[in-house]
Amino acid sequence: MPKPDRNVIREPHTCVLKTLFSTGNSLPNAEKRHWQWATPQIEGSNPCARGGHTATLVQAGGGPKLVIFAGQYNDEGVFTCLNDVYVLDVDQNMWTQPLMKGTPPEPRYGHSASLVGSRVVYFGGRGKDNTHFRDLHALDVNAMTWYQGPSSGGAPAARMGHSSTLYGTNLLLYGGVSGQKFFSGLHVLDLTSMAWRTQETTGPAPSARMGHDAVLMDAQLVIHGGFFLPPASTLEKTEAIGDALQQCYLNDFRVLNLNTWEWSRLRTHNTPISARFGHSLVLSGTDLIAFGGWNGVDKSDSWATKGKERPLEASGREEQSSENCMILRTADMHWSQLVYTGTAPCHRYLHSCTTIGPHLIVFGGYDGGKPLADLVVLRETTG
Secondary structure (H helix, E strand, O other): OOOOOOOOOHHHHHHHHHHHHHHHHOOOOOHEEEEEEOOOOOOEEEOOOOEOOEEEEEEOOOOEEEEEEEEEEEEEEEEEEEEEEEEEEEEEEEOOOOOOOOOOOOEEEEEEEEEEOEEEEEEEEOOOHHHHEEEEEEEEEOOOOOEEOOOOOOOOOOOOEEEEEEEEEEEEEEOOOOOOEOOEEEEEEEEOOOEEEEEEOOOOOOOEEEEEEEOOOOEEEEEEEOOOOOOHHHHHHHOOHHHHHHEEEEEEEEEEEEEOEEEEEOOOOOOOOOEEEOOEEEEEEEEEEEEEEEEEOOHHOOOOOOOOOOOOOOOEEEEEEOOOOOEOOOOOOEEOOEEEEEOOOOOOOOOEEEEEEOOOEEEEEEEEEEEEEEEEEEEEEOO
């Protein structure tokens, strides 16, 4: 086990926030960037192991906080949905479980979360007894108070595994699943009127899916990966069911121009990450970083490092790479394995991954059927 480092979040974060958010300086490209996996030493009352939760970076109480909400816990095959809230003070490296006000959402996982001003807006998810939700809730992160969103006949159908992305005063919701029904189509919530609409689009739209990732890049919404299960009758007619199931994991990119509402395919170069769902895809500077995920077939390809993790040499500077963590340089759309030092975290899916400046904070997820409670940081270093 790597020795915990109390400063892996705080010191890089302070420097990066001052540089990025005050001056607007761009980050270096992928060829010049250096990365390190590190395990922070965090005090306080930490969340229990879970997957399918959300983690949202907010500014509250004078500094950056990471708000963890809900998720699912597996104890020897018994799954329990959660609706608790934990807050990580990034500057103080401290977990707290705040005293909440208002009526919280029912326990759930596979919901979505988007920061709107000082509130985190949550939609949907799956709860006990296979219940799927279409409700809207908001958490005021300053007062730690829950608010129920208005009921609207135009709200999307109940679902889980969808994505929600804030663009201006609109919340963009795509995909998801409810039972055996997978969703496509784009739903938009106007946050000024709190009215939903189904947005008409043109071009080659993404297929129905769940467990995909959605990333906002300027005025473009990028959708990647996910999972789609065809009707059972289709699989029953397929001789090679294993091969058919493997095709259910997706690896395509679609880009939506938010000015014209037109979809297009995104072409990339070099060997891309394999098809997967439950992974994370986040923007760090001008680079997209993909981590983890599950493809149901080959651990070594989709969500584990090639071979067993090996300890670092005494210097701690041995560089490693794996298909578990890939970087897409958007300047020329070239994929490469992210090269790092430090000990990479164990394989996982349905985790959360949040950016603070160029750095990534990964929490929880599932390693197979085992829920995880660790927090690890992929931080950019000076080399």
